[in-house]
Amino acid sequence: MTDSKYFTTTKKGEIFELKAELNSDKKEKKKEAVKKVIASMTVGKDVSALFPDVVNCMQTDNLELKKLVYLYLMNYAKSQPDMAIMAVNTFVKDCEDPNPLIRALAVRTMGCIRVDKITEYLCEPLRKCLKDEDPYVRKTAAVCVAKLHDINAQLVEDQGFLDTLKDLISDSNPMVVANAVAALSEIAESHPNSNLLDLNPQSINKLLTALNECTEWGQIFILDCLANYTPRDDRESQSICERVTPRLSHANSAVVLSAVKVLMKFMEMLPKDLDYYGTLLKKLAPPLVTLLSAEPELQYVALRNINLIVQKRPEILKHEMKVFFVKYNDPIYVKLEKLDIMIRLASQANIAQVLAELKEYATEVDVDFVRKAVRAIGRCAIKVEQSAERCVSTLLDLIQTKVNYVVQEAIVVIKDIFRKYPNKYESVIATLCENLDSLDEPEARAAMIWIVGEYAERIDNADELLESFLEGFHDESTQVQLQLLTAIVKLFLKKPTETQELVQQVLSLATQDSDNPDLRDRGYIYWRLLSTDPVAAKEVVLAEKPLISEETDLIEPTLLEELICHIGTLASVYHKPPSAFVEGSRGVQHKRIPIRSGSGESSESQDTGGAPGATEAPAAIIPSQGDLLGDLLNLDLTPPTSTAGAPPGPPMPMGGMDLLGGGLDSLMGDESEPYSPQMPRGADTPQSLRFSHSSPSSPDYSPTELAPGPALQLGGDIGGSPSMGSGFGAPAAVMPSSLNAPVGGGLGDLFDLGGGVGMPMGTFVPPKTLWLPAMKGKGLEIMGTFARRAGVIQMEMTLTNKAMSVMTDFAIQFNRNSFGLAPAGPLQVPTPLSPNQTIDVSLPLNNGGPVMKMEPLNNLQVAVKNNIDVFYFSCQYPISMLFVEDGKMDRQVFLATWKDIPNENEAQFQINDCHLNSDAASNKLQGSNVFTIAKRTVEGQDMLYQSMKLTNGICVLTELRVQTGSPTYTVSLKCRAAEVSQCVFQCYEAALKN
């Protein structure tokens, strides 16, 4: 006879029958009946009607029967609270039983009965059990405190259970310690601010001792708790690491991963030249590799975490490429993860092996996997330059297979390769064009169209090809439509004579027949450009695109850092900070890797600056939503001393994300006013910016996405997705060169070429632009600009109160930025600011604030607070604000420096339509602290040699060539920090044209 008999029943009512059996006099019959009841419960049947009868069986000396009744009670007490009271007496009695097993069982069960009336009775027995002589009872009671806290937190605090629980951390039994830690961690999570787990060197020592002796599960709790501790110095950090490393050899993979988390976090504090640091690095690899031989589910979680570890510290697994090779019987979710890590580990040393593997995978059965493998080949080409040629030929081989989805993926990645290595592999275009007809996926079609447009001058029948796409224009997806529009405009600019009709056709299709605002807007801007100033159009449309790099698919550093602190958790599986997806009322706790104290810090971050996964943001990384949030939260976390007068902003809970989103939207001028069909003059600036460089606008930051999407889109014309209008991330995006005018002057300048406000001699001050529209600022409108007056950078703002109530308590803070700009004093706003009142304020700035490279370089993220709320916006300052007064260089020094700076740092720009002579130009520039050192005239060309110095000591050397009678200036620029060239050039342009 087996238990399956409990599932059978007579034809009469089952409940009725059970009731009779439960009330039977025979013990055995009773027990059988309870078993039947439990069996029904397990398959989801409702047997709650039997509650009183089952409770009646509770008073028994048979432990098994008692246990079964307890099981039943836990399930149903909640639905029958009044009945549950009947059981209380027995519980209380059982808590005094001489048998510790029964004492523990009673207190455990009581904790599971979530009925308020019962919890009152629970307190006394629980207090006794927490001090029980038997550790088994103590450890059960510790967990019970957490349960009780969940039901009634106030009660637990009032009764002083938390203190008792803290005492248990010093218990002699490691099991009790582990459970106390677990319970405290749980309670602490719902009270983010309470200092429940007061970690200090003494308590850490106790935890480390208990770690060696407690069960595997207890070890996980203790390790997770340890990970929250910040050691005082590198020695303490090392000693903790030493005591944690043996856990790497545990059979339980959860223990291993928790240990890895502690080590990854504390390693950050160790000096890199320490021997132990190297030893530790070596010790981390084998256990990670071993995790991959476990069951597939474990492998999956391990791989997701390894993905983070590889980005943070690529050196750990750089020799272990082979373990990530995909096996035939791996489940698909493991295969895809392995592929991702293979790309991350790909380097010049192993690229041949990786490519051979990828080619093998491209002939597998699973379509998703094959696609990802093809994309991976493209990523290899972009990541390892030496392999690009081989990758391209591999891709061509794959295209020859004519398998439809392989061809399409291959074309998408070849487009990326063209972007990365312009003018190198164009010979394959012919092969690509052969496959034009088989492309049916929007992404592949868009990629192909981009290629045709980009290389229109080399493809004889480019017009025919594009025309063929135009026929079904309205059936195409937005992505393809946008691409087609741009491609045809490009074609027109390259071959104006033959394609006039085509361009007319596409412009009218886009502007008149389309309902899509993005498409319409882009159509109008091209139209305007083409009709007003074809030269400018050429500059915009055919602008040189910033190179893409493989870093684009890396997780943004601040997020990565936070995720490293969450290794082993769900956050690490989803690659999202816990605050982004865990439901519940927990406060946002941003965990950060501790930073090593001491002087090495700054130099260290520079050291790693170039390496993938470095702490500094690499140039092409687009901050994800989470990161922006993190950064802006930083504003509140670390107020610079100079703003001591300003009270820190209110804490930002989850809502911060929305606020931020809103703020940025406002920057983009989101009040999409519909364009009138008569092509209104002066489309407002922010909006025009929006479509000329499509923003990497996937707010749903998905780290698994393979396509180096964001960077690709930067160039402006590839893959403009329909969502790009959402504007997220756009202010931080790299702009196409010719558009990157100071303070969002953007296209506005291009429109009003030569126009603009007449400025007096002296520092060029751009006109104020709208930084914070009243709609986003809850009535507060901020216009602003930057100026340099008497050697001090001033942020000049006009604050207007458009709300109905007065505003007070103004304060301002900056996010970390490229040149460390920070307010030099509090924001002096004469308060209160009454409704409809407008005031001008000038905020002096210094450059002593924290530095973080921004993109673009001159981007500044600002938070302004008043009595109503905190508002966020970002703006760009002309880099000329940073040119110091003593920037004039000695002639000899200039010459030597010019020679000294390598030629690859030289940048050349053209300034069109500038009608000044060289002296006037020199004077104008002098006002902006650009000093002319020498002037030379060669064959009617004036050459001005100029120098300037930035506040952080960077020197910029330029040669300005002015051809008499020609409105075009050429600026050649040399600087050790080549990144600033673009910004400097903008200043030249702005200063000379105003």
Place this chain on the structure above:
Amino acid sequence: MYCSCCFSLPNSSGFSVATMNGQLKKCHIAITSFIDSCSSHNLDSLPIVAVEMIHSLFLINHSGDIFLEKHWKSVIGRSVCDYFFEAKEKAAEPEDVPPVLQTPHHYLISIYRDRLFFLSVIQTEAPPLFVIEFLHRVVETFQDYFGECSETVIKDNVVTVYELLEEMLDNGFPLATESNILKEMIRPPTILRTMVNTLTGTSNFEERLPSGQLSTIPWRRSGVKYTNNEAYFDVIEEIDAIVDKSGTTVCAEIQGVIEACVKLTGMPDLTLSFMNPRLLDDVSFHPCVRFKRWEAERVLSFIPPDGNFTLMSYHVNAQNLVAIPVYVKQNISFFESGSGGRLDLTAGPKQTMGKTVEGLVITVHMPKAVLSASLTATQGSYTYDPATKVLVWDIGRLNPQKLPNLRGSLSLQAGAPKPEDNPSINIALKIQQLAISGLKVNRLDMYGEKYKPFKGVKYVTKAGKFQVRT
């Protein structure tokens, strides 16, 4: 009759068998309203923060029926599993269902073992490995208790199962997961005991607290007594390898475990040493192994659990150390016309260290278009399953003098083009008395007890994920 109906239906809507009688119908209504009240209650009156890690467990069979549920706290409606079923629908194979799923209010973490899904419901941020490891422990415990882990056996022992689950997890915290401890608290059912129990009315429940629960060696119970004291160790190695078309090894590694069966009286303290311990790249130990001794002397020193346990697992991935015992010479080609193809496979020994290869089975996953195979095998037998497109050639013992060969023709679906994807060959084999890494146990010493135990070490090598590309 009712029982079987209920099991065959996916959800609690199993009550559509309500033709039975009115009472059942009522029961159904009660259950839905109960679940409703539960969930609404959850949202209104309770803080959303839940304390426990694992909230609920659902056992789901291969065809997608929930046949057991266990809630460690409030009852979560079965509807939460719908997200899982959705993912299961999408997956090509049950193995391909992603182990971690996100739903609006919960996380679902599942494992697939013995054709059963163990699906746990999580409400808060919890370490997924923790949950997966725990689920594995549940499966192992079931296997240990009932000999296998199947739907039938779980249903047959449902009360024990329920007691076990309750004992293993308290409020989301694992309580007792060591089989030694569990067995002291809940006796595993045996046919004999079930009979005795029914006759005498005694329970299969231990009345006293298991001693191991509290000692610093929680894995061993005290007072163990045997008349025959014996300790056996099985060194089992699996070769994971990918060999390419030309026979070159792309990657190869060895996963090893040492399974122990120790039946010794009292509290023995064992020391096991190897001839060549430095061979091992990474090791994971049972908690009983003293890590410090390993670090210092490379010996395994431990007080063993009673009975069967995994002493250690290890990993060898230095490629030159991994011998590939067999080769497969293969030629699978399809005619350009697309009407059919040819297959020619020969297996032979490569690095067998002088031992015999047994249980050799070659599995070929054919492209979808392959309809049937007409082959002749010089040794063993072959089957081709046209549904799964899997060709299995069971060779058995490999004779180095007369190499087994399988050849013949493949026929394709009429009109199907030449297949694009390559067939993949997987190999299963077994070599007795050999640990292919070369690992050798040196000696086993026992301290702390006076008697002389029987000792034994056995070696076996198997193919793990051993794949040959075509």
